[in-house]
Amino acid sequence: xxxxxxSSFFSGVAPLFADFAKEDLNGKxxxxxxxxxxxxxxxxxxxxxxxxxxxxxxxxDELEITKxxxxxxxxxxxTNDYIFISGGNTFFLLQELKRTGTDEIIIEQIKAGKIxxxxxxxxxxxxxxxxxxxxxxxxxxxxxxxxxxxxxxxxDFYPCPHHTNAPFKKAVExxxxxxxxxxxxxxxxxxxxxxxxxxxxxxxxFEKKKK
Numbered sequence: 001x002x003x004x005x006x007s008s009f010f011s012g013v014a015p016l017f018a019d020f021a022k023e024d025l026n027g028k029x030x031x032x033x034x035x036x037x038x039x040x041x042x043x044x045x046x047x048x049x050x051x052x053x054x055x056x057x058x059x060x061d062e063l064e065i066t067k068x069x070x071x072x073x074x075x076x077x078x079t080n081d082y083i084f085i086s087g088g089n090t091f092f093l094l095q096e097l098k099r100t101g102t103d104e105i106i107i108e109q110i111k112a113g114k115i116x117x118x119x120x121x122x123x124x125x126x127x128x129x130x131x132x133x134x135x136x137x138x139x140x141x142x143x144x145x146x147x148x149x150x151x152x153x154x155x156d157f158y159p160c161p162h163h164t165n166a167p168f169k170k171a172v173e174x175x176x177x178x179x180x181x182x183x184x185x186x187x188x189x190x191x192x193x194x195x196x197x198x199x200x201x202x203x204x205x206f207e208k209k210k211k
Contacts, residue, residue: 036088
């Protein structure tokens with residue numbers, strides 16, 4: 001069964017993942033792919049998400065695919081318990097996933113039932129095509145893609161992370177305005193996640209307990 005946890009900012013919804021996984025996370029290992037952040041100047045979210053994963057009991061095994069060998073990529077993705085792709089430039093991420101063949105391995109692992117966690121770019125990459133992301137990210141960071149923005153097609157909808165959140169608020173509104181009649185968009189804020197279990201899709205919201 002397909003098991004996906006798609007977020008905008010994982011550290012803002014990490015407690016929801018513990019409920020989603022429905023298993024003891026202690027001792028489990030997650031393959032953490034930070035590659036999308038490489039072209040970006042602001043990358044604080046990578047460290048935040050790592051800490052959030054560790055806080056809920058997971059061991060983080062980083063896999064930077066632009067430097068890893070094919071053997072390392074296959075071993076980590078097949079051996080570790082979960083797969084996590086962090087945020088950053090979605091186009092650069094797609095370029096490198098395709099160049100290294102990591103996209104095909106991830107698709108196989110998801111089909112086999114391995115839980116996939118995405119944050120921002122890591123969530124949008126599962127859609128059929130990422131052309132709609134041009135209002136979020138600079139597509140010129142991925143020259144090898146040319147005009148082919150076909151993505152992993154693991155889902156038939158299009159996540160719109162950071163809905164109502166700065167600094168992406170206007171970009172998300174523009175995407176919704178432009179594509180709402182032709183694409184199945186699912187906007188989520190930084191405190192929400194899209195959960196997919198088989199064919200069941202939900203949007204869940206994490207509400208911090210008041211002190």
